Amino acid sequence: MNPSRRQPVHAATSSSGDELYGITELAAEYGISLRTIRFYEDKGLLAPRRINGGRAYTRRDRVRLGLILRGKAVGMSLAEIEHILSLYGEHGEGHARQLDYLIGRIDAAMAELDQRRRHIETMVAELDKVRGELKRERAARARAAKKRAGAT
Amino acid sequence: MNPSRRQPVHAATSSSGDELYGITELAAEYGISLRTIRFYEDKGLLAPRRINGGRAYTRRDRVRLGLILRGKAVGMSLAEIEHILSLYGEHGEGHARQLDYLIGRIDAAMAELDQRRRHIETMVAELDKVRGELKRERAARARAAKKRAGAT
DNA sequence: CCGAGTGCTTACGTTAACGTCAACAACCTG
DNA sequence: CAGGTTGTTGACGTTAACGTAAGCACTCGG
Known part of the structure; x- marks a missing residue:
């Protein structure tokens, strides 16, 4: 105060x-x-x-x-x-109780993070799929334009 | 209503x-x-x-x-x-304007996601470091216990 | 000594992402 | 056809994560 x-x-x-x-x-x-x-x-x-x-x-x-x-x-x-x-x-400044428990907790936290990472990879894969579709479509358009040019 | x-x-x-x-x-x-x-x-x-x-x-x-x-x-x-x-x-249901623009946007989104992924990996690495320290400490404790046992 | 600059605390405001509740409508069931 | 289930639309409440503003403390440059 x-x-x-x-x-x-x-x-x-x-x-x-x-x-x-x-x-x-x-x-x-x-x-x-x-x-x-x-x-x-x-x-x-x-x-x-x-x-x-x-x-x-x-x-x-x-x-x-x-x-x-x-x-x-x-x-x-x-x-x-x-x-x-x-x-x-602070782990180890004297008492360091339940090392196994702490290690377990860390493993759990790492697992959760890994889960998030997988989520991200799934989303990236989804986006990549859409990207592929768009690219194919663009290519198709290019071919169509070429054909039109050949016809004229 | x-x-x-x-x-x-x-x-x-x-x-x-x-x-x-x-x-x-x-x-x-x-x-x-x-x-x-x-x-x-x-x-x-x-x-x-x-x-x-x-x-x-x-x-x-x-x-x-x-x-x-x-x-x-x-x-x-x-x-x-x-x-x-x-x-x-819906991309492609007829108009499909600015394919390049869309692809660029997707790339940007993927880059952001990748950035998040890197953040996660950094955190996992940090946790793994702590985990390693804890494991070493546990091992040290085990050795100390063994020594005590041998002394008695 | 005075004002600008920096920091601290307290308190109220704000935005996002919902939860909760009320009142009503339609359906099916006995 | 009374009652229960499932659905709808408001409207208000709530929590997390800060932002903003007010007022005081201290220090430094001129």
Whole structure:
């Protein structure tokens, strides 16, 4: 409830190995709005550190954002994406419970993605069929024109 | 504004070669609601014939509905799908204007789909990476357990 | 010290894609 | 012919995924 201080944050490409990025940098990089990034945070998909009241994103956060956008591009809801991000998240920082369960979950997610891929291939095949018909028709028209030319 | 007559319509699998289907049949077949099908009609994605006030769908309508659902499954909006359906539609019933233009449009649509496919493959690769890490970790745990067993 | 620039929060608005509900019509059945 | 099933058309509600706008905080350049 207390906005307090500010500070650009931007590329802290200094001695520290953990480079940080500001929200506008990320927005520009991925071509999305600030509002969208904050929205993803509200949804729990991102959890940047706060520095002087401003959001500071790590490379890891950027990867997550990339996954979010890819997920959207292939038709996943933010809820589904959150699901996948949880798999992608911290596994091994000490407890690492149920490795088998996690691997199973990942397999399931991969299977679903594969299903979508097959859907796409089916649609491409359908379109290719139509394309073939059109090409044949065009060829037929060309032949007809040739014939007309020969008749005159 | 006049609902008028009705009639089940259902499978007119009689002498006529153009089998017709009722809305409930389609809904059941594709596992969607009646409301959804009517909604697609409102959006211009479907245009079934009317028989006694009731909707009558042909095989062609079913194919279109299949494309709609596939499109949704891979993350296309209804507007985009309408776009593709227009390509899929009646080409050649007499006029067939701008064949080249149509073929170009189809190529563009296929390219977009291919882009989505690549996104999926990238995500699958990411997940596979995580999966590999988890498997290694599991193996390490197994070795540690073995060592403990040997020590006792 | 003042205004521009950047960021934060809160809150209301918007669009897409349906769901839900009401009221009515036609049909078949007992 | 009363009642149930199946269908139709509105009209309004809902959810997801943001957009837009208002108002305050802080910092920097002049």
